[in-house]
Amino acid sequence: MTGTEHSSAAARVQTRISVSDPKIMVNLLGTKDEILRLVERTLASDVHVRGNEITITGAPADNATAERLFSELIELIEKGETLSVDAVRRTVAMLEQNTAERPAEVLTLNILSRRGRTIRPKTLGQKRYVDAIDENTIVFGIGPAGTGKTYLAMAKAVQALQAKQINRIILTRPAVEAGERLGFLPGTLNEKIDPYLRPLYDALHDMLDPETIPRLMQAGTIEVAPLAYMRGRTLNDAFIILDEAQNTTPEQMKMFLTRLGFGAKIVVTGDVTQVDLPGGTSSGLRVVREILRGVEDVHFAELSSSDVVRHRLVAEIVDAYARYDADQEQQTTQQSVRAVQERAAGGRRRR
Numbered sequence: 403m404t405g406t407e408h409s410s411a412a413a414r415v416q417t418r419i420s421v422s423d424p425k426i427m428v429n430l431l432g433t434k435d436e437i438l439r440l441v442e443r444t445l446a447s448d449v450h451v452r453g454n455e456i457t458i459t460g461a462p463a464d465n466a467t468a469e470r471l472f473s474e475l476i477e478l479i480e481k482g483e484t485l486s487v488d489a490v491r492r493t494v495a496m497l498e499q500n501t502a503e504r505p506a507e508v509l510t511l512n513i514l515s516r517r518g519r520t521i522r523p524k525t526l527g528q529k530r531y532v533d534a535i536d537e538n539t540i541v542f543g544i545g546p547a548g549t550g551k552t553y554l555a556m557a558k559a560v561q562a563l564q565a566k567q568i569n570r571i572i573l574t575r576p577a578v579e580a581g582e583r584l585g586f587l588p589g590t591l592n593e594k595i596d597p598y599l600r601p602l603y604d605a606l607h608d609m610l611d612p613e614t615i616p617r618l619m620q621a622g623t624i625e626v627a628p629l630a631y632m633r634g635r636t637l638n639d640a641f642i643i644l645d646e647a648q649n650t651t652p653e654q655m656k657m658f659l660t661r662l663g664f665g666a667k668i669v670v671t672g673d674v675t676q677v678d679l680p681g682g683t684s685s686g687l688r689v690v691r692e693i694l695r696g697v698e699d700v701h702f703a704e705l706s707s708s709d710v711v712r713h714r715l716v717a718e719i720v721d722a723y724a725r726y727d728a729d730q731e732q733q734t735t736q737q738s739v740r741a742v743q744e745r746a747a748g749g750r751r752r753r
Contacts, residue, residue, distance in 0.1 A: 417447075417465040419456040419472055427454055429479045430472070437485050441471065444494050471497060477506040488524075495708060496526050503529065513557045514609055521557045521609065527709035528554060535669060538701040540659070540694075542647075543671040544687065545705025551671035552645045553605055558669070559641040560609045563623070568641045568665065573602045573626045575645040576654070599626050602645065629654060638663035647672035647687045649679055655686030675723070 421427045431438045431451065442449050447460025447468045458468045474493050475485060483489065493505040508529040514521040523529040528550055534541050535558045543551035559571045603626060606615055618624040629650065644650070644658055647670045655670075662668055672687045679685060694700050707721045 414460055415462055415465060417458040417469055419458070419469065421454050421456065421476065424454065426476060426479050427451075429485050430475060432485060432487075436487060437475075437490055440487055440490050441468075441475075444490075445471070467497070474505045478509060481506065481510045483510065492524055499526060501526060513554070513561055516609060516611075519608075521554075523554065524550070524711045525709040527703075527705045528711075531703040531705060532558065534701040534703050535667070538699050539666075540662070540668045540700045541670070542687070542690070542700075542702045543669060543705065544674060544691075544702060545709060546673055546675065546707060548710040549705040550709070550711055551673075551705060552601075552643065553608075555643050555669040555671060556602070556605050557609060559643060560606075562641050562667070568667070569639040570622060570641075571624045572632075572637060572640050572642045573599075573606075573624070573645070574629050574632055574643070574658075575599065575602070575647075576629050576649045599628070602626050629658060632658055632661050635661055636663045637661045637666050639665040640667075642666060642668045644668070644670045645672075648674050648677045648685050650686035651679070652684055652686045652689045655690050659690075 421430065429437075432440075438449070438451060445458075445460075445468045446464040447458045449468065450457045450459070456472060458465050458472075460468070471494065474497070475490065478489065478493070479485060489509060492509065496503070496505040496508060503526055508523060508526055510522070511529060511532070512520050512522050513532065523532050527545075531541070531543055531551070532554055535555065541555075543549075543555060545551055556571075556573070559568075559573075562568045563571055603615075606624070606626075610618070615624065619626070629644065640663070642661070647655065649672075650658070658670075659668065670687070670690075674685060674688050677685045677688075691702060695702060707718075
């Protein structure tokens with residue numbers, strides 16, 4: 403329950419929020435009041451808690467922001483969430499974007515649950531990515547490391563398999579960065595490709611009981627294979643994920659996309675800032691954005707550093723590299739302009 407009254411300062415008002423359930427208030431404060439202290443640092447209004455009442459003092463607009471934040475946090479708790487510092491930061495970030503989606507809805511959108519652990523989107527960008535997978539036949543998830551591109555796609559694939567929307571899951575990625583030259587690697591074929599497919603196996607173990615995975619793979623219900631193995635096939639009633647797609651050539655990308663069969667769904671993930679192809683080779687992921695943008699039932703989901711769900715520093719590292727690349731590109735452009743101007747000046751002097 404909330405109420406607003408004018409304080410003695412003309413420009414400031416007080417808003418009161420009553421929390422009837424003591425358990426909700428305890429969760430809202432956090433261990434040693436860590437959640438409350440974070441909220442106080444985040445808001446422009448002053449926050450005071452006494453008993454079951456929260457008093458917010460500040461400008462009307464600032465109080466409205468604070469009231470909305472507390473409303474979202476209380477709803478998260480009521481839906482069974484235990485508040486964490488990370489959840490509060492993500493709620494604040496979503497409110498700052500001022501979009502129609504509510505943080506409490508985004509952060510409680512369950513995709514998969516196993517042994518008490520639930521996989522769900524943690525940012526607005528991730529939620530829109532997951533929605534796009536539901537709504538489109540082909541989805542490209544493009545963004546930096548740590549944004550959950552592949553992990554969420556695999557969770558949606560397992561969800562679709564469990565719901566019997568598809569008959570099999572196919573996970574693939576370029577086996578090696580520079581052209582899938584497996585013959586140069588030591589060991590048997592399985593030993594050659596295993597290091598490149600291991601991240602996909604690891605994610606599967608988070609989503610399925612480990613003892614069922616070999617049985618599903620033996621039956622062909624789940625297939626993990628290098629991209630070269632997709633050639634010449636038509637994949638019907640399957641959820642197909644191409645990971646590390648920035649390391650495909652345009653020809654490989656075309657080959658992969660044309661494997662699409664009836665009742666199938668494709669998700670392609672990659673980071674166009676981390677292309678490991680040999681110099682001069684175009685990335686199939688970069689090229690396909692220009693070719694397929696605007697095609698119906700094909701969606702490009704662009705994730706950014708704000709969608710990074712690893713350590714806080716990962717987002718800052720991504721942003722730092724983006725600034726560095728932009729500076730380098732600007733310097734290169736300036737150098738090219740100066741070189742053209744100098745050549746033009748030299749030509750005029752000779753005349």
